[in-house]
Amino acid sequence: MNYCYECGTRLEKRMLENEGLIPFCPHCETFRFPIFSTAVSMIVHNPRKDKILLIQQYGKKTNVLVAGYVNQGESAEETVIREVYEETGLHVISLCFNKSEYFQRSNTLMLNYTCVTDSEDLSRLNTREVDQAQWFSHDDARAAIRPDSLAQKFLLFYLDKLSSPSAVSTETRYPL
Numbered sequence: 001m002n003y004c005y006e007c008g009t010r011l012e013k014r015m016l017e018n019e020g021l022i023p024f025c026p027h028c029e030t031f032r033f034p035i036f037s038t039a040v041s042m043i044v045h046n047p048r049k050d051k052i053l054l055i056q057q058y059g060k061k062t063n064v065l066v067a068g069y070v071n072q073g074e075s076a077e078e079t080v081i082r083e084v085y086e087e088t089g090l091h092v093i094s095l096c097f098n099k100s101e102y103f104q105r106s107n108t109l110m111l112n113y114t115c116v117t118d119s120e121d122l123s124r125l126n127t128r129e130v131d132q133a134q135w136f137s138h139d140d141a142r143a144a145i146r147p148d149s150l151a152q153k154f155l156l157f158y159l160d161k162l163s164s165p166s167a168v169s170t171e172t173r174y175p176l
């Protein structure tokens with residue numbers, strides 16, 4: 001970001017205490033932190049939590065996670081519930097944060113959640129947004145998820161965490 005998004009003035013770098021050099025608009029006299037999008041992706045479970053939902057979209061024959069952008073004013077958790085319902089017609093009954101990663105190509109911070117839905121019924125699938133949706137066992141989902149994708153990274157991180165012998169809960173301890 002080289003110019004102020006309010007007034008178009010060229011930004012300068014200025015030192016901000018505890019933050020370092022931050023873009024500053026000399027006209028607005030305010031710091032302009034970099035802008036990026038926020039999105040969520042979901043590892044969607046059936047009620048018994050033994051299956052994971054993968055979808056295909058936009059004519060691509062690869063399996064990915066349900067995902068969507070966070071609206072301004074919305075919490076990430078609200079987006080999870082809304083997007084799962086909009087794309088699959090399923091109601092989320094619980095959710096848990098899994099992992100996040102910045103995705104440079106779309107300048108998006110992607111927050112990944114696991115969630116449990118109230119049904120396995122895919123008859124209310126939104127066919128305008130989703131070409132195909134299918135429930136997979138954990139092992140089949142691991143094999144079927146699109147290779148070298150962020151979705152794969154999130155899914156494997158979660159499944160490895162579940163199968164780790166030391167894992168008494170799904171909490172992640174930091175630093176990793």
Ligand SMILES: [Zn+2]
Pocket residue numbers: 004005006007008009025026027028029
């Ligand atoms: Zn400005």
